[in-house]
Amino acid sequence: MAKALGIGGVFFRARDTAALAAWYEQHLGVPGFWLQEAGLTIFAPFPADTDYFPANRQWMINFRVDDLATLITQLQAADIPVETRPDEWDTPETGRFARITDPEGNPIELWEPPAA
Incomplete structure (x- = not known):
C-alpha cells in the first residue's frame, strides 16, 4: 500500500502573501522552502x-x-503578544507550549518537546 511520507507543505490564504511570508521568516525562521529537522509531527483533526x-x-x-x-x-521584543499557560499546557511528558497569532490572525502554537 502506498502512503504519505510526511507533510509536504502548508498552504493557506493571505491578504498580503509577501508580507506574511516575510513575517514567518523573520520571527520564526520559516523560509518559503524549508528542509525541516526530523522529529515528531502530529496530524490530528479536532x-x-x-x-x-x-x-x-x-x-x-x-x-x-x-x-x-x-x-x-x-x-x-518584537511586540508580538505571547500566551503561555504553564499549569494547563506544559507537562514533563508533552513539553512546553506557547501561542501567538500571525499578522492576519492565524493561530500558531509553539512547542518545545521534552528533552530526550
Missing part, C-alpha cells in the same frame, strides 16, 4: 466545537522549537 484554538479559525499550525524561552523573549 472536533468541530473544540476550544483548543479560536472557533473562527479552521486550523492552527504548531511549530517545534528548540528553545521556547529564548523565542518568547525574541517575540516579545
Whole structure:
C-alpha cells in the first residue's frame, strides 16, 4: 500500500502573501522552502466545537522549537503578544507550549518537546 511520507507543505490564504511570508521568516525562521529537522509531527483533526484554538479559525499550525524561552523573549521584543499557560499546557511528558497569532490572525502554537 502506498502512503504519505510526511507533510509536504502548508498552504493557506493571505491578504498580503509577501508580507506574511516575510513575517514567518523573520520571527520564526520559516523560509518559503524549508528542509525541516526530523522529529515528531502530529496530524490530528479536532472536533468541530473544540476550544483548543479560536472557533473562527479552521486550523492552527504548531511549530517545534528548540528553545521556547529564548523565542518568547525574541517575540516579545518584537511586540508580538505571547500566551503561555504553564499549569494547563506544559507537562514533563508533552513539553512546553506557547501561542501567538500571525499578522492576519492565524493561530500558531509553539512547542518545545521534552528533552530526550
